Amino acid sequence: MSQGSASFSLTYSASYRGRLAPSPTGLLHVGHARTFWIAAQRAIENQGTLILRNEDLDPQRARTEFALAMIEDLRWLGIRWSEGPDCGGPYGAYSQSERRAHYLGAWRRLRENGFLYPCICSRKDLAQAANAPNDADDELVYPGTCRERKDMAGFREPAGVNWRFRVPNGEAIEFADLNLGRQRYVAGNNFDFGDFLVWRRDDVPSYQLAVVVDDAAMRITEVVRGADLLKSTARQLLLMRALGYAAPDYFHCELVRDGDGVRLAKRHDALSIRHLRERGMTPEKVLEMAGWP
């Protein structure tokens, strides 16, 4: 059924570099506590470096007060990092809102090499594109309406139109997750994901592009994040290949759910770390709630 299959071999690096990449669009909750705690433990076990990256890409949704709160809540939990927006480091800036030049450079290369096309469709999912999609609100599969447009040469800057990555139809993207094992997704609008957004008409790079560019620029060797982003990993592997970047290792964490199977992320306020802390809960208790260990 598929045209081909690509297996992405993962490289092991002598010096481990991991990252915490929260989006300051709300308070961190118990689900974040678990993922970030695991990320911190893996960096310690590997005698590596942990980086904090502030994913404040979307000016409509990111807020400075949430960025400050996430730093404070992570510290309160006992998580420590050595590069970040609060302490600097050799691969800054560590806030995505200050990294536009990096994203623009990647957009240019992708466009010049024929990986992108402009899309004039107006779709509800565009509003979501700068945010990491989770399993419930993954980016809609784009039917490919604008794929064959021939008028892209005129664009010198990304703003004004949406830009999509032309996925290789029918190709299977496979990778070995260090926690969940072998993963396989097929690219293409009749399969698992279609031509995804790389840059939004209102001049905001997409989550997929920014994460790939930043993980490469910050020399990340292992990405630890929630299992809701597994399909995004497949998209990101395609972007990395197009940009000539080596893929990091992946460790996707199981999502924390309540007794009814509902993701804790969906019950943000009551289960925010901040709220639990204000009610007198200790960091140990919060981690226990998060199902740690």
Ligand code: GLU
């Ligand atoms: N910023 C994303 C989020 O908060 C996570 C990005 C990632 O780990 O790749 O969901």
